[in-house]
Amino acid sequence: MALKFGLAIMNDFPVDVRAADRLPLMKEQVRTAAQSGISSVWLLQHYLGGMPTLQPLPTLAALAEHAGEMALGTNMFILPLRHPVDVAEDFATLDHICGGRTIAGFGLGYRENEFEAFGIAMDERASRFEESVQVIRQLWSGEPVSFEGKHFAIRDETISLVPVQGGDLPIWVGAGPHRTGALRAARLGDAWIVPPHVTPDRLAVLLEHYRGERERLGRPAATLVVRRELVLDPDPARAREIGIRARGELTAQYAKYNAPQGGDAYRHLQTAQSAEEVADASYLFTDPEGAVVALKALEQQGLTHVILRMQWYGLGQEQVLRTMELFRDQVLPSFAGDTDG
Numbered sequence: 147m148a149l150k151f152g153l154a155i156m157n158d159f160p161v162d163v164r165a166a167d168r169l170p171l172m173k174e175q176v177r178t179a180a181q182s183g184i185s186s187v188w189l190l191q192h193y194l195g196g197m198p199t200l201q202p203l204p205t206l207a208a209l210a211e212h213a214g215e216m217a218l219g220t221n222m223f224i225l226p227l228r229h230p231v232d233v234a235e236d237f238a239t240l241d242h243i244c245g246g247r248t249i250a251g252f253g254l255g256y257r258e259n260e261f262e263a264f265g266i267a268m269d270e271r272a273s274r275f276e277e278s279v280q281v282i283r284q285l286w287s288g289e290p291v292s293f294e295g296k297h298f299a300i301r302d303e304t305i306s307l308v309p310v311q312g313g314d315l316p317i318w319v320g321a322g323p324h325r326t327g328a329l330r331a332a333r334l335g336d337a338w339i340v341p342p343h344v345t346p347d348r349l350a351v352l353l354e355h356y357r358g359e360r361e362r363l364g365r366p367a368a369t370l371v372v373r374r375e376l377v378l379d380p381d382p383a384r385a386r387e388i389g390i391r392a393r394g395e396l397t398a399q400y401a402k403y404n405a406p407q408g409g410d411a412y413r414h415l416q417t418a419q420s421a422e423e424v425a426d427a428s429y430l431f432t433d434p435e436g437a438v439v440a441l442k443a444l445e446q447q448g449l450t451h452v453i454l455r456m457q458w459y460g461l462g463q464e465q466v467l468r469t470m471e472l473f474r475d476q477v478l479p480s481f482a483g484d485t486d487g
Contacts, residue, residue: 148450148481149441149444149445149449149450149451149452149481150185150186150450150451150452151183151184151185151186151451151452151453151454151473151478151481152184152185152186152187152188152217152219152451152452152453152454153175153176153179153184153186153187153188153453153454153455153456153470154187154188154189154190154221154373154453154454154455154456155172155175155176155187155188155189155209155457156172156455156457156458157172157189157190157199157200157202157205158190158192158197158198158199158200158396159197159198159199159459160197160459160460161196161197161198163198164198165198165199165200168200169200169205169208171463172205172209173208173209173212174463174467175457175463175466175467175470176209176212176213176216177212178467178470179216179470180212180213180214180215180216181214182470182473182474182478183474183478184216185216185217186216186217186218186219186249186451186453187206187209187213187216187217187218187219188218188219188220188221188251188453189202189205189206189219189220189221190202190220190221190222191220191222191223191224192224192257192260193224193227193260193263193264194257194259194260194263195257195259195399195402195403196399196402197399202220202223203220203223203236203237203239203240206218206220206240206244207239207240207243207244210240210243210244213244213247215247216247217247217248217249218240218244218247218248218249219248219249219250219251219318220249220250220251220252221251221320221339221373221453222251222252222253222320222339223250223251223252223253224253224254224255224260225252225253225254225255225274225275225278225279226254226255226261226266226270226271226274226275226278227255227260227261227264227266228278229298230277230278230279230281230282230285230298231281231285231300231303231305233278233282234281234282234285234286234305235305235306235307237250237282237309237315238286238305238307238308238309238315239307241309241310241311241315242307242309242310245310246309246310246311248309248311248315249315249316249318250282250315250316250317250318251317251318251319251320251339252275252278252279252317252318252319252320252335253319253320253321254271254272254275254320254321254322255271257403258403259403270297272330273296273297274297275330275334276330276334277293277295277296277297277298278298279317279334279335280293280295281293281295281298281300282317283313283317285303285304285305286305286308286309286311286312286313286315287308287312287313288304288305288308288312288313289304290302290303290304291303291304291305316336316337316369317334317335317336318335318336318337318338318339318369318371319331319334319335319337319338319339320338320339320341321338322341323340323341323343323344323348323349323352324352325352325355327352328352328353328355328356328359329355329356329359331356332355332356332357332359332360332363332365332367333359333363336369337367337369337370337371337451338356338370338371339371339372339373339453340352340353340371340372340373341373342372342373342374342375342428342429342455343424343428343429344372344428345424345427345428346427346428346443346444346447349372349444349447350447353370353447353448356370368450369450369451370447370448370449370450370451371449371450371451371452371453372444372449372451372452372453373452373453373454373455374428374429374430374440374444374452374453374454374455375389375393375425375428375429375430375431375454375455375456375458376429376430376431376437376454376455376456376469376473377389377392377430377431377432377456377461377465377469378430378432378433378434378437378468378469378472378473378476378477379433379468379469379472380433380434380472381433382431382432382433382436385431385432385433386425386426386431386432388431388461388465389425389429389431390421390422390425390431392457392458392459392460392461393421393425393429393458393459394421394422395458395459395460396458396459397421399459430454434472434473434476434477435476437473437477438476438477438480441477441480441481442480445481454473456469456470
């Protein structure tokens, strides 16, 4: 499959930002992306915390009219915190609003305060996630569903609104960069969205776990997705400085919330030094030529989609649009034909 690119729009903001004021800027980014060969738009999800955060589904609905033919996805929707009937209906609604271009990106979540507030035990995350995916897929088929699990029970019910894509609405799973996460994503999803801080060497190992499990299940891995952080500037040193400063401000906010930070999966949240090391190894804070080299290397590994985030915390709109311009004019031509469809 030809390499495609997505844009992860910033929808969590510094505490002094009025989120309503950012919506026109988000729409501008989406329109620019639609004219720049980018094939999908993504929004994240968190609850509570210190950053004003626009929830992804209503925001994607507001952005849909500006997205052209781009797909609209969540990166990631915290599935264990919600009832699968509610989730199935909400994503089906978005699929109708955007004309059948929704991608359901589902993740486990990791912040203890979110789970505590919802009254859900952290150790139930995986089992709730697995049951929810089963229920949602069955509901999207439009057929009557009967399900009896540990967490959810449904007796001969039919969804009120079948997605435009029906049961084919894709589920892309967000899972930690470890063997367990790779196997879970292979089992439950149509694709695995690999986190942006995974180094190229580690990515190769994880993809082997993922591909091996898909082969075992008789479902070859057709879609391989990785996220990457991107700042472009003609001067790579300047791009690095801009990226590390802006991404570092966001990392400091994320690190305030409980996570299993003892593991390598959360190393990028631990210290400023480790965050810089992760940035140099995995992020694309560089000039266009450097970005082409890094993206070509991902393509050689078999990746089919790269979701790029170009803005964090205090980074301004002008820099985001500049990165998008350089990406369109000096990076995408090296992938001619890779963004069709």
